[in-house]
Amino acid sequence: MSFDREPLIMLGRDHVEKGVHALREVAPKVVAATTAGEGASLNPKVVPNEDSLAVVSLVGGIAAVVADSHFGDTAGVVVVEAFARRLGERPPPGDALALAELLLEIDGEIGQAMPPGETSATTAIAVVLGAGRLLWASCGDSLLFGRKPPSHELTRIDRPTSVFMGGTFDRADLEARGIGIGRLVQAGEEEVAPGDLLLLASDGIEELCSGLTLERISALMSRDAPLAARVADLMTQAGRSAYGGGRDNLTVVAIEVE
Numbered sequence: 001m002s003f004d005r006e007p008l009i010m011l012g013r014d015h016v017e018k019g020v021h022a023l024r025e026v027a028p029k030v031v032a033a034t035t036a037g038e039g040a041s042l043n044p045k046v047v048p049n050e051d052s053l054a055v056v057s058l059v060g061g062i063a064a065v066v067a068d069s070h071f072g073d074t075a076g077v078v079v080v081e082a083f084a085r086r087l088g089e090r091p092p093p094g095d096a097l098a099l100a101e102l103l104l105e106i107d108g109e110i111g112q113a114m115p116p117g118e119t120s121a122t123t124a125i126a127v128v129l130g131a132g133r134l135l136w137a138s139c140g141d142s143l144l145f146g147r148k149p150p151s152h153e154l155t156r157i158d159r160p161t162s163v164f165m166g167g168t169f170d171r172a173d174l175e176a177r178g179i180g181i182g183r184l185v186q187a188g189e190e191e192v193a194p195g196d197l198l199l200l201a202s203d204g205i206e207e208l209c210s211g212l213t214l215e216r217i218s219a220l221m222s223r224d225a226p227l228a229a230r231v232a233d234l235m236t237q238a239g240r241s242a243y244g245g246g247r248d249n250l251t252v253v254a255i256e257v258e
Helices: 074-089 097-111 171-177 212-223 227-239
Strands: 008-011 021-027 030-035 051-058 059-071 126-128 131-141 143-147 184-193 197-201 248-257
Touching: 008 021, 008 074, 008 197, 021 051, 021 171, 030 051, 030 059, 030 227, 051 074, 059 074, 059 131, 059 197, 059 248, 074 097, 074 126, 097 131, 097 184, 126 143, 126 197, 131 143, 143 212, 171 212, 197 212, 212 227, 227 248
Parallel strands: none
Antiparallel strands: 008 051, 021 030, 030 248, 051 059, 059 126, 126 131, 131 184, 143 197, 197 248
16 A cells, blocks of 8 residues: 555535535645535536545655536546545556546546436546655646745646546547647646645635635635634635635645645
8 A cells, every 4th residue: 555544535425515614634734625615506516516535645745636526426526536546556656647647547437437317527636745746637627726935825836628537538549639648637747845835626716606816815825823724714715605705616635845
């Protein structure tokens, strides 16, 4: 096994109550949370909360994935559960391309698990962090932010794709048509240092849904408070109608580099 404790998996289907959020502190510097949002969703939902996440504590590092499903939640559930399982079966990806390849492998499991009548697809933003290096891979429009001290400003790291995971990637067909992995899954590598902050999030964090500007999110995540308290404040303000938020599911994983 390559992880040093049991992975955390949070499925939105288990957290559907409006106006509240579920928060789990994996470690003092790693916090995950999800909410269905309080208000009427901008997009129709089959399940009130179609987001999912997994956090895997690796020996010498951490890995995480956030998935934002649409038209049902099966695709996202498959992604996070398969991500955690595969990292327990093999060494973690050694470079960004290998992490992107892992997402493509996992895509092959989605169709097999899809219930009759469901056609869900999902985003995935995945990271592997360790030894001063961040690997990331993204399919769809979920988001990865980073912040380096002494700056208080979060900046977006990933580049969204227009392709979502849904068990539809036929690798042989794509290669025959000259469609490379970079068209399907964007991936990259960043140097990180102690004090850096990473924030994975579904698109419920965007201002149209959360009511929060990036400046406001940066301010909330830069307060002098434990990481769990900062994430709780972010989820409250982004997920509640009283603050102008709650118009979509929101799921986040926040990691402070040690």
